[in-house]
Amino acid sequence: MKRSRKVIIISFASIALISQPLVSQAVVTVDPGNKISAGKTIIGSGQNLPTLNSSEPWNIGSEAKDQVMAYYSNGSVASDRKDLVNSATSWTRMWLKETCGSVKPVVVRNCKAAAVFDIDDTLFSSYNVASTNTPAFSYNPERSEIAESTCQLPPIKATRKLLKNFQSWGLDIFLITGRSESERSTTIDCLNSAGISGWRNLVMREPEDKRLASVYKAIARKAIENTGTKIGPSIGDQVSDMSYGHLGRGFLMPNLTYFIP
Numbered sequence: 001m002k003r004s005r006k007v008i009i010i011s012f013a014s015i016a017l018i019s020q021p022l023v024s025q026a027v028v029t030v031d032p033g034n035k036i037s038a039g040k041t042i043i044g045s046g047q048n049l050p051t052l053n054s055s056e057p058w059n060i061g062s063e064a065k066d067q068v069m070a071y072y073s074n075g076s077v078a079s080d081r082k083d084l085v086n087s088a089t090s091w092t093r094m095w096l097k098e099t100c101g102s103v104k105p106v107v108v109r110n111c112k113a114a115a116v117f118d119i120d121d122t123l124f125s126s127y128n129v130a131s132t133n134t135p136a137f138s139y140n141p142e143r144s145e146i147a148e149s150t151c152q153l154p155p156i157k158a159t160r161k162l163l164k165n166f167q168s169w170g171l172d173i174f175l176i177t178g179r180s181e182s183e184r185s186t187t188i189d190c191l192n193s194a195g196i197s198g199w200r201n202l203v204m205r206e207p208e209d210k211r212l213a214s215v216y217k218a219i220a221r222k223a224i225e226n227t228g229t230k231i232g233p234s235i236g237d238q239v240s241d242m243s244y245g246h247l248g249r250g251f252l253m254p255n256l257t258y259f260i261p
């Protein structure tokens with residue numbers, strides 16, 4: 001996944017926020033502004049910093065390294081992921097009843113109901129790479145690309161289980177990633193080795209695609225809808241995984257370490 005090398009200095013407001021104890025929070029509605037949300041609800045953990053409507057990418061860098069590491073090691077990230085997965089599970093059941101009239105897999109399949117997942121820091125965690133960069137949590141594209149292509153990013157079990165549950169319910173799974181088409185075969189190998197298979201389509205960026213992730217991903221979801229598929233949940237670690245509509249509800253997994261507009 002390509003990210004800008006630009007490092008935005010974290011804002012004073014964000015430093016104030018992150019200087020608070022990073023403990024697990026109940027799931028909350030996050031508000032990136034109506035233009036971005038397109039009126040669709042986004043459910044998150046409240047841990048994604050600094051602002052959710054920035055037009056610039058950023059990496060948190062090493063200033064708050066200790067707090068970030070504590071969040072990832074003291075059970076908080078696992079707790080927030082679990083809460084979000086539970087929220088996505090219950091909402092999607094309700095959505096299937098409303099949209100398809102039933103949650104029976106045969107009905108759901110005929111109804112062409114689908115869920116969208118992002119890959120990086122949604123299904124695979126880059127934490128081990130980011131936390132051991134120099135400085136910690138800076139962005140090192142060479143290290144990231146090696147880790148992606150050699151399947152060094154471990155699966156995030158909570159979201160993998162959610163994906164498999166959705167499949168068992170009859171939902172089609174679409175993967176929309178910022179990774180380049182040039183990484184297709186290695187990405188599929190890594191998905192397979194992590195036990196993630198049976199998805200309907202893997203949407204990847206063309207190498208020359210310079211659009212914002214939020215725009216690229218919204219247009220990809222629109223193309224899926226244009227085939228008659230109904231998208232319910234979109235699960236990602238960035239608001240750009242669920243901006244500008246073409247989904248039922250966004251579920252924002254916690255990611256303290258970087259932001260992609």
Ligand SMILES: [Mg+2]
Binds near residue numbers: 118119122236237
């Ligand atoms: Mg991601």
